[in-house]
Amino acid sequence: MALPLAAHVRPGRPAHAPVGERLNELLAVSRWPYTQPPMAKRIAELQDRTRFDPAEVEPRMTERWLSSGLFHPEPDGEASENYSIAIPPPNVTGSLHMGHALNGTIQDVLIRYRRMSGRRTKWILGTDHAGIATQAQVEKALAAEGTSRHELGREGFVERVWDWREHYGHAIVEQLKRLGASCDYSEERFTLDEGYARAVVEVFVRMYEKGYVYRDRYIVNWDPGSRSAISDLEVEERRETDTLYSIRYDLEGGGEVTIATVRPETMLGDTAVAVHPDDERYRALVGRSAILPLVGRHLPVIADEYVKMDFGTGQLKITPAHDPNDFEIGARHDLDQVSVIGEDGRMSAEAGERFAGLSVMAAREAVVAALREEGRIVAEEPYEHEVPYSHRSGQRIEPLISLQWFMDMSELAKPAIAAVNDGLVRVVPDNHRRVYLDWMAGIRPWCISRQLWWGHRLPVYYCDTCSHVHVASAPPERCAQCGGHLRQEEDVLDTWFSSALWPFATLGWPEQTPQLRAFYPTDVLSTARDILFLWVARMIMMGIELTGQVPFSDVYIHSVIQAPDGRRMSKSLGTGIDPLQEIERHGADAVRFGLLATSSTQDVRYSAEKVQQGQALANKLFNATRFALLRVHASLGAQAAAELEPEPLPSTVEDRWILSRLAQIESDTAARIEDYDFSHAALGLYDFVYRELCDWYLEIVKPRLPDLEPGEGHAPAPERERLAATLLHVLRQTVALCHPVIPFVTEELWSYLDGGGGLLAAAPYPCADESLTDLQAEVELERAIEAVVAVRGWRDSVGARAGAAIPARLCAEGYETVAPLLERMARLRLDGDGPAEAVASIAVPGGTIEVLSAEGLDLHAAERRRAAAREKIEAEIARVRGKLENPGFVAKAPASVVEGERERMRRLSAELEAL
RNA sequence: GGGCGCGUAGCUCAGUGGGAGAGCGCUCGCUUCACACGCGGGAAGUCGGUGGUUCGAGUCCACCCGCGCCCACCA
Numbered sequence: 001m002a003l004p005l006a007a008h009v010r011p012g013r014p015a016h017a018p019v020g021e022r023l024n025e026l027l028a029v030s031r032w033p034y035t036q037p038p039m040a041k042r043i044a045e046l047q048d049r050t051r052f053d054p055a056e057v058e059p060r061m062t063e064r065w066l067s068s069g070l071f072h073p074e075p076d077g078e079a080s081e082n083y084s085i086a087i088p089p090p091n092v093t094g095s096l097h098m099g100h101a102l103n104g105t106i107q108d109v110l111i112r113y114r115r116m117s118g119r120r121t122k123w124i125l126g127t128d129h130a131g132i133a134t135q136a137q138v139e140k141a142l143a144a145e146g147t148s149r150h151e152l153g154r155e156g157f158v159e160r161v162w163d164w165r166e167h168y169g170h171a172i173v174e175q176l177k178r179l180g181a182s183c184d185y186s187e188e189r190f191t192l193d194e195g196y197a198r199a200v201v202e203v204f205v206r207m208y209e210k211g212y213v214y215r216d217r218y219i220v221n222w223d224p225g226s227r228s229a230i231s232d233l234e235v236e237e238r239r240e241t242d243t244l245y246s247i248r249y250d251l252e253g254g255g256e257v258t259i260a261t262v263r264p265e266t267m268l269g270d271t272a273v274a275v276h277p278d279d280e281r282y283r284a285l286v287g288r289s290a291i292l293p294l295v296g297r298h299l300p301v302i303a304d305e306y307v308k309m310d311f312g313t314g315q316l317k318i319t320p321a322h323d324p325n326d327f328e329i330g331a332r333h334d335l336d337q338v339s340v341i342g343e344d345g346r347m348s349a350e351a352g353e354r355f356a357g358l359s360v361m362a363a364r365e366a367v368v369a370a371l372r373e374e375g376r377i378v379a380e381e382p383y384e385h386e387v388p389y390s391h392r393s394g395q396r397i398e399p400l401i402s403l404q405w406f407m408d409m410s411e412l413a414k415p416a417i418a419a420v421n422d423g424l425v426r427v428v429p430d431n432h433r434r435v436y437l438d439w440m441a442g443i444r445p446w447c448i449s450r451q452l453w454w455g456h457r458l459p460v461y462y463c464d465t466c467s468h469v470h471v472a473s474a475p476p477e478r479c480a481q482c483g484g485h486l487r488q489e490e491d492v493l494d495t496w497f498s499s500a501l502w503p504f505a506t507l508g509w510p511e512q513t514p515q516l517r518a519f520y521p522t523d524v525l526s527t528a529r530d531i532l533f534l535w536v537a538r539m540i541m542m543g544i545e546l547t548g549q550v551p552f553s554d555v556y557i558h559s560v561i562q563a564p565d566g567r568r569m570s571k572s573l574g575t576g577i578d579p580l581q582e583i584e585r586h587g588a589d590a591v592r593f594g595l596l597a598t599s600s601t602q603d604v605r606y607s608a609e610k611v612q613q614g615q616a617l618a619n620k621l622f623n624a625t626r627f628a629l630l631r632v633h634a635s636l637g638a639q640a641a642a643e644l645e646p647e648p649l650p651s652t653v654e655d656r657w658i659l660s661r662l663a664q665i666e667s668d669t670a671a672r673i674e675d676y677d678f679s680h681a682a683l684g685l686y687d688f689v690y691r692e693l694c695d696w697y698l699e700i701v702k703p704r705l706p707d708l709e710p711g712e713g714h715a716p717a718p719e720r721e722r723l724a725a726t727l728l729h730v731l732r733q734t735v736a737l738c739h740p741v742i743p744f745v746t747e748e749l750w751s752y753l754d755g756g757g758g759l760l761a762a763a764p765y766p767c768a769d770e771s772l773t774d775l776q777a778e779v780e781l782e783r784a785i786e787a788v789v790a791v792r793g794w795r796d797s798v799g800a801r802a803g804a805a806i807p808a809r810l811c812a813e814g815y816e817t818v819a820p821l822l823e824r825m826a827r828l829r830l831d832g833d834g835p836a837e838a839v840a841s842i843a844v845p846g847g848t849i850e851v852l853s854a855e856g857l858d859l860h861a862a863e864r865r866r867a868a869a870r871e872k873i874e875a876e877i878a879r880v881r882g883k884l885e886n887p888g889f890v891a892k893a894p895a896s897v898v899e900g901e902r903e904r905m906r907r908l909s910a911e912l913e914a915l
Numbered sequence: 916g917g918g919c920g921c922g923u924a925g926c927u928c929a930g931u932g933g934g935a936g937a938g939c940g941c942u943c944g945c946u947u948c949a950c951a952c953g954c955g956g957g958a959a960g961u962c963g964g965u966g967g968u969u970c971g972a973g974u975c976c977a978c979c980c981g982c983g984c985c986c987a988c989c990a
Contacts, residue, residue, distance in 0.1 A: 048955095050950065237987090243988080260990055308989050316990055325988045385990090431919060435985070526919075529985080564927085566983085586952095597938085598928085602920060603984070607927055609939045612952080616938095619952055627949030683929080683937075698949075707948070789956090794954040846949050876934080883933085888970030896969095898931055904934080 040638045040751065041697060043629055052622035052745055055586025061747045062177055062292050070188040070762055073120045075514040083114040084122040084519035085182060086503040086552075088527050088535070089191065091130035093137050096175035098561045098569055098606065099528055101579035102599060104181045104360040105592045106558055107526050111182055112740040114523075116140040116765035122519045123182060124506050125168060131253045131391040131495040132226050135454040136337030137162050154453050161454050165190075175580060180588050182761065189506040191498045192456070192509040199505040200498045201459045201473045202700050203546060208471045210406045213448070215469070219327040220447055222400045224345030228451040229404050231494060232444065233534045235397055237386035244383035245368065246313070248272065248376045251287040252298065258378055262385065263322075264371065265363040267292065268351045269340040270299055272318035274329060279314055286527065293376050294367065295352065295474060302333050312587020312596075321401050324533050325493050337401055343451075345398055360398065382402060392570035403490065405449035405458060412541040413443045427555045428676050429601040439533050448494045455492030462487050500538035510546075512569045520547065524554040534556065551572045556676050561595070569606070577606055589742035590615035596682040596741060617686050618745040621738060624694050625749045628731050632724040636717070642755070644721065646728035649773060651719065652704075653817040656777035658697040661688065661770075662730055667768035669737055682741050693734060696785060701727065702820050769912075784818035784825075785845035791826035792840045798862045805829045806857075809838065810915060812847025841915055843869045846907065848914040866915060873912045880905050 003874060064344070072083070085107050090100060110662045115121040135149075138161050142148055147156040169190075176183060187764045189196060207213040220229040237360045241264040249257050257273055274395035275282040276360025279789065282301075289298040299318075306329055320330025321339040330337060340351035347363045354370070355363045371377050380421045388397035401717045406882060417440045419425045421431060425434040449458065461470040465484030470476050479486055498505070503522050507515040525536060536555055543551030563575035570576060582591045598607045633641045650656045665688040672681035704715055704723050715723075732753045739746040739760050748761035800806060815822060828849065840862040851862070880901050883889050890898055 051952075052950095262990075306988085310960090311957065311989055323988085323990085325990085328988085383990095386987090400972075435919070439986075446986060501974065530986095560984090607938090609927065613938055616950095616952060619950065621951035624954090625949085687937085694949085695954090699954095702949095796944070799944095800931080802955080802962085865946075866977095879934080883971080884919080886970055892970050901933080 023512060028480050033857075038775045039642060039752075039755075042631075042640075043633050046106055046626050046629060046752070048378060049626065050623070051443075052587075052619045052748075054589065054618070054744065055584075056354045058178075058180075058588055058744045059750045062180070062731050064747070064759065065182065065761060066177070066185065068762075069186075070115075070759060071123070071182045073182050073518075075518040077120055077518055079520050081119070081521075082122065082518055083111070083119040084124060084522045085111060085524055085526070086124040086506060086522050087503060088525075089091050089126045089128040089189075089499065090172045091133050092127040092169040092172075092190065093130070093134050094172050096172055096579055098577060098579055098595075100172070100176075101591060101593045102558060102561055103526055103528070105178055105595050106556070106599070106676075107524075108179070108181045108592075108595065108743070109179045109673060109678060109681075109740040110524060112743060113180070113765060115761065116736070116739065116763060118764065120518070122184050124185070124189070124503075124519070124522070125173070125176075125183035125185060126191070126502075126506055127172065128495065128499060129165075129190065129192040129455060131450060131452050131455040131492060132228065134161060134164075135452050136226065136393065138454075149453065150340045155785060157453050161426070170696040176266070176767070178580065178583060179593065181490075182743075189233055191495070191502075191505075195508065196498065196501075196505050197456055198473075199509055200456045200493065202510050203542070204459055204493070204497075204503060205471055205473045212411065213405060213471075214408070214475060215403065215405050215902040217401055218406065218447075219322075219324050220402050221388065221390075221401050222343060222398045222402065223390035223393050223395060224343075224398055225390055225395035225611075226345060226450075226452065228404055228446050229449065230390060230392060230498075230631075231447050234391045235388045236391045238389055239384060240387045241382050241384045242387075244381050245371075245377055246490070247293070247317075247371060248378050249290040249293060249299070249317075251285070251301075251386045252291055252768070255285075255288075255885075257285065257315045258303070258313045259291055259315050261317060262383055263364070265347070265351075265355070265360055265598055266319045266322045267317055267338065267367065268295060268347075268355065268363075268590045269321050269338040270297070270320045271320060271330065271336045272319050273299050273300065273301045274304045274307050274331065275314060276307040276309045277305060279307075279309045282315065286607070292369055293374060294354075295340075300335075302329075302335075304329050304332065322399055324399055327399075327401070336427050339401055341398055342399055343400070343402070345395075354513055360396075378833050404447050405460075406445045407448050407497075409541065411543055413440045415544045416537065416541040417543060418538060423793050424550050425553060425555060427557070429557065431601075432532060432555075432557045435529075436532060437539060440537060446494070448497050449489075449491040450494055452492050455495060456498055457492050458489040460489035496534055496538060499535055500542040501546070503539060503543060503577070504547050510718060520551070521549045522552045524556055525552040526556040526558060528560050529557045530560070532911050536807060554676075556622065559599045559601075561598070562603055562605050564605050566605055582611060586611050586615045587618060587744070589618045589744050593617060593682050593686075593742055596678040597686075599678050613686065614682075614742065617689060617738075618742055620694060621689055621735065622743075622745055622749065624689070624698060625735065625753065627698065628727050629752055630707045631702075631707070632728060635705045635720050636724055637686060638719065640717075641724070644724055644728065645729070646753075647725050648729050648769070649722040649725050650772075651722050651726075653777050653780050654697060654700045654821060656772075656774045657781040658692065659772040660732055660774040660778055661692045661728070662773045663768040663770060665692075666733070667767050670765070670767075673740065685738050685741060689734065693730070694779075697730070700825065720887055736760060736763055737766045739765075780814065780817050783814055783845045784822050787812075787815070787822055787849070788825045790844050791828065791842055791849060794862070794865055795827070797865045798840075798857045798859070800827075800857055803827070804856065805853040807831060809850040809852060810847075811841075811850055812844055814846050841866065843873065843911050843915055845911075847874075847910060870912065873908055873915070877905065877912065880908065 046158055111121050111123045133170050139149055152160060192779060214796055221235050223230045244260055244262050245264050246258050246260045249259060251257060270292050275285060284302045285301045286302050290301060292299055306325060318326045320326045320335050322341055323336040338350055341346055341360060342348040344359060347358045349356050355366055358366060390397055417437060420427060420436060459471060459473055461476060463479035463481060463484045463486055466479060466482040468479050468481040476486060504516060504520050507513060507520050510518055527536060539551050567573060569574050579591060590611050594607060594611030597610040598604045648659050665684060668684055704718060735746045735749045735753060747760045805827050808830055810819060810830055819830060838852060839854040839859060840851040841848040883901055
């Protein structure tokens, strides 16, 4: 295998470190013993493989990759010269959905591209324990068995979850292999692994010691579904229509106030009534007392600026224990907190005998009924507002006061804001940058404790005797204060607390491991925007705080894939499309291509057509290669074919043209991948393979590389060898170029194209050879193509038989080098001689083609066509003339544009003249 | 309420201030010796609307209409 080292070094970009050494290392890996039949036999078998069959090929290629060890890099070198990506860890119980498939493909393109470009690459793989989701899933299974976590007890339950993980936790990893993802499968991480857990505890302790982590009684988003507090980010607001009740409260010593609420049941916990301090209407009320209906509690009337004078009556009930705003107001005015709703989502004893034990909704009805009986409901009206729901359990959030652990984020946010502002972390596309910055600027404390059993238990120990609180990475034996017995905190940490450490905890942090040195910081974090705050922002904050470095230099936010009808893809809506099913149907290459081609800087709809297009591309490339191999072998003989060294040896204009176009697509593709412009990368490759390579180059070149059977008139053997070398060079480069996008079919084809038996995944990525750029050849061939297309259209419109060659004369400039191919591709016979009088003429760039025989042609149609062509040219001329006669245009437009229009005018005039 | 984004061919979407494009679908023709998951030809568009900037606007600006998404503590 030829190894031009220069091919690894793209001009204008830094060569990343010991390239030669790297290559050898890669090659040692790719030369693993892979026995296959001799090439001649394989080529013969290729004769019958008229289609690319993904189901047959893909498992073989996966097997080759995995057993080669290529995906596992030794932890050598420095992170700055290596390339690494930490996969967003999927939930351990999850299965591959479209988002995973797209993100997996994107990351794999980046990884494969960098690996082929000579970088030591590591794609860090692992799964997330996903506290609430996993616990809920196992609890559901237990319920089906007629038992519950409470019956099993904490230890038994956690053991059951680990069993569950053993059984179901590997599905998604296998699915990633199916997709072709080149993760380092030999070092899979899990956020609850022993080492990882040590890192989590370490971080908690450090944050506690810095004073960021604290315990507080605070109003939290209580999720009755998971029986746990959840963070603000896990709350989703839904628009709902409720009834807004206006309720009359009597004032002590006469008078009344009227408050409005959509949650009458919470009035049982009211501890004040508030008005705005500037509200003239109610100034006299401040300082008096209202009497809470049904309860009889005396409520001070207070003044607070939070109250909107122009909303409702301007009189507001205050329930500090069950409303976040009221909680704040209560704190300002030192109000009592009366909790009338419990953690089970039912009314508590404090709600009074009449209501205790009722669900919130039942209590609402009961309270309204009771108030109505007393004639206190002044008004009822439908009211649309936002209602908080748990993103996790789907249940309505119940704000209530609870003792929880929090982390203050304000200090952590500062350097994380600076990192993005200063470009240390680049956000692509850029518009997400401001979203990040806005959120970070207003960051609030993070409730990190969860009342679950599945997760990292807080390293907090309470003394039974003196209630001293110990926070330590190793459990202390006894209370340091009084020697009393210690009890560990029951709560576990929010899953995102451990996820925030992902890029470095997976590499062995806090130990200074070789892995950490080699692969941290990582290069890019690719994800959908829904976890920008939940995860990405927190990784940046924690990364900077704990390692002193940003965890990645790029954040790439990819599209969200919607159902084809534009709705959200979801199981519950029935709008989900299973990527694995699509892979079964069309092949992994097709799905990868389709997803990349669809992806964009905004949300996109799933496109079965684009997947189809990918399948077509895989098949096309397979057949193009198959054609070239079979032809070369037939034309040169097996011996010469086996000894042939593919290299660019252009002898004709089409050779120079395709090599020039190849250089172009090579630099385009590299640039697009580096710019995260995956759709154009994929579609650009499609265009190159279809249009330039297959439709034109292969078709033009066919007669130069004959099946040798008829024997007469073949090009001499050295000419055939030059063409074969060029053709195979172009195919090798094209196949390699496509590899990051469609790895399976290209790896299979490489096993035919590469004599050395190496892996394409380890081969150098093609690099544009600028010396092969040939603008002259491009101009000449573009002109020929335009002419061929014009003649074909003309032929079709006059009913020429498909195969019949038409006698004609070329009356146009600039076809010296391309006349033979024009003749053949357009099925003309350009004898030159013949009757002087043409029967018809076809407009082509730079002139016409005169048709010399009307045999079998519909000349009326030909005339109509000629007239149409003339009309089109005239219209075009009129447009250009209009421009050129506009003094403003000539005076103000750039000279090159003006000259371009003049040139066009000359060309069009010549064509019109010729017609 | 604040922010971001989108309206281009029947559908899904590209489009860099200077000749409106692709894939699919539709249609006509080809059993052309790589591929019928193929090849060749064709039809199909007041680029959401109205103004403005400019020699020139699908592209830049303003407003309007329609549709998404994110953030936000008005009962």
